[in-house]
Amino acid sequence: xNADKVVKIQKLAMxxxxxxxxxxxxxxxxIQEGVQSLGGYADxxxxxxxxxxxxxxxxxxxxxxxxxxxxxxxxxxxxxxxNKSSYMFVTGPDVIKAVxxxxxxxxxxxxxxxxxxxSGVAHFMTEDDEQTMMMIxxxxxxxxxxNMEDPPIKPCTDDIHREDEKLQIIVPADPNKPYxxxxxxxxxxxxxxxxxxxxxxxxxxxxxxxxxxGRPVGIVANQPAILAGVxxxxxxxxxxxxxxxxxxxNIPIITFEDVPGFLPG
Numbered sequence: 001x002n003a004d005k006v007v008k009i010q011k012l013a014m015x016x017x018x019x020x021x022x023x024x025x026x027x028x029x030x031i032q033e034g035v036q037s038l039g040g041y042a043d044x045x046x047x048x049x050x051x052x053x054x055x056x057x058x059x060x061x062x063x064x065x066x067x068x069x070x071x072x073x074x075x076x077x078x079x080x081x082x083n084k085s086s087y088m089f090v091t092g093p094d095v096i097k098a099v100x101x102x103x104x105x106x107x108x109x110x111x112x113x114x115x116x117x118x119s120g121v122a123h124f125m126t127e128d129d130e131q132t133m134m135m136i137x138x139x140x141x142x143x144x145x146x147n148m149e150d151p152p153i154k155p156c157t158d159d160i161h162r163e164d165e166k167l168q169i170i171v172p173a174d175p176n177k178p179y180x181x182x183x184x185x186x187x188x189x190x191x192x193x194x195x196x197x198x199x200x201x202x203x204x205x206x207x208x209x210x211x212x213x214g215r216p217v218g219i220v221a222n223q224p225a226i227l228a229g230v231x232x233x234x235x236x237x238x239x240x241x242x243x244x245x246x247x248x249x250n251i252p253i254i255t256f257e258d259v260p261g262f263l264p265g
Contacts, residue, residue, distance in 0.1 A: 002040070003039075003040025003041060003043060003044060004040065006040075006044050007040070007043045007044060007047060010044065010047040010048075010051065011047065013051070013055055014047070014050070014051050014054060014055055017055060017145055017146035017148060017149070018055060018145055018146070019055055019056040019057070019058065019140065019143075019145055019146075020051065020055060020056070020057045020058070020076075021058045021059075021060070021136060022057075022058070022059045022060065022072070022073065022076065023060050023062055024059055024060065024061050024062065024063075024065050024069060024072075024073055025061075025062045025063030025064070025065065025086075026063075026065050026066075026069035027064070027065075027066055027067065027069065038068065041068040041071065041072070044072050045071060045072060045075060048072055048075035048076060049075060052075070052077070052248075053147060053244075053245075053248035053249075054146060054147050054248075055145070055146045055147070056077055056078075056140075056143050056144075056145075056146075056249065057075075057076035057077050057078075058076060058077060058078045058079075058080070058136055058139065058140075059072070059073035059076045059078070059079045059080070060079075060080040060081075060132050060133075060136060061073060061079065061080065061081045061082070061086040061087075061088055061112075061122070062082060062085075062086055062129055062132065063085065063086055063087075064086070064087045064106070065086070065087065065088050065089075066087075066088075066089055066090070066091070066092055067090060067091070070088045070089065070090060070110075073088070074088075074121055077245055078123045078124065078139060078197070079115075079121060079122040079123050079124070080122070080123070080124045080125075080126060080132045080135060080136060081111075081112035081115060081116065081122045081124070081125055081126070082112060082125075082126050082127070082128060082129060082132060083111075083112045083113065083125055083126065083127055084107070084111070084112070085112075085128075086111075086112055087106050087107070087109070087110045087111055087112075088110045088115055088121065088122075089106075089109050089110035092106070092109070093105060093106055093109055096109070112125045113125065113200070116198070116199075116200040116201060117200040117201055118201075120198065120201045120202065120234065120237070120238065123197050123198050124139075124197070124198075125200065138195060139195065139209070141154070141216075142195065142209040142211075142216040142251075143209075143216070143249055143251065144249055144250060144251075147248055147249055147250065149250070150250055151215065151216040151249070151250060151251050152216065153214050153215050153216075154211065154214045155214055156190055156211070156213050156214035157190075157191065158190040158191050160213065164187050166183070166187060167184065167187055167188075170183050170184055170187075171184075171258075178224045178225045178228065179224055179225060180223075180224075180225045181206055181221045181222065181223050181224060181225070181229070181256055181258070182194070182196075182206065182223075184221075184256060185206065185210070185219055185221060185256060188212075189210035189211060189212060189217075189219075190210065190211040190212060190213070190214065191211075193210065193211070194208055194209075194210050194219065195208050195209045195210070196208035197209070197242060198238055201234065201238060202232070202234040202235040202237075202238045203223060203226040204222070204223050204226040204227040204228075204229055204230060204231075204232065204235050205220070205221070205222060205223060205229075205231070205235035205236075205238055205239050206219065206220070206221040206222075206223050206256075207219065207220055207221075207238060207239060207242040209251075212254070215252075216251055217251065217252050217253065217254050218242060218243070218245075218246035218251045218252070218253040218254070219253075219254055219256070220239055220242065220243065220253055220254075220255050220256075221255065221256035221257070222256070222257055222258050222259040224258050227263070228260055229258055229259050229260065230259065230260055230261065230262065230263045231259060231261070231262045231263065232262070232263040
């Protein structure tokens with residue numbers, strides 16, 4: 001019955017062209033219902049896939065999520081996790097201990113920092129539920145309700161004639177000397193407001209949302225301060241996934257490029 005309710009709202013969202021926001025704190029399928037409960041998950045996963053690139057899908061992990069409860073969020077566009085209180089794993093530490101005799105904590109296995117910095121499954125890490133809701137609200141302000149609409153434009157209070165002399169000196173004359181690309185990005189965009197996506201994962205590339213003249217844009221930039229900004233597997237996947245999202249939802253992309261090439265070896 002619970003899966004049917006979720007499926008119904010997913011179908012309605014796709015019909016109306018509205019984003020789907022999932023607030024997750026679940027132990028997974030109700031095993032008392034047997035295979036039927038797993039069939040309900042299949043319907044949810046199917047609509048997650050069918051809605052990809054059609055409507056924005058955002059997941060907030062607000063507590064421990066295990067088993068089938070983690071598959072659906074993993075298929076959505078953005079995942080928020082709360083530090084020290086939300087977890088995502090297929091099987092918990094007790095099962096791993098019984099099967100592999102390995103001792104692992106919930107935080108190491110599927111905590112917010114693990115998924116934000118190592119696995120790359122999560123995109124944002126917050127300190128509490130309230131901050132999660134505020135960040136979801138900020139994210140929604142940059143993206144359209146569906147792939148048929150343009151991103152929402154906000155009145156721009158930033159002076160279009162603003163000059164910043166810092167841009168003259170941020171990039172060093174020595175090409176081998178690192179610098180922080182975030183300084184350039186925040187200087188150029190409206191009100192210095194840059195919503196960085198996946199800030200803890202593959203830090204040699206920067207992705208995120210900003211505004212120019214009140215219009216939302218996606219930012220893709222190499223980060224010379226980390227690994228000289230080279231492209232490796234993780235950073236390439238991170239950047240490509242973000243570009244696909246922006247392409248699906250009519251968000252223009254601005255690239256800040258300073259890259260020596262692909263990571264050798």
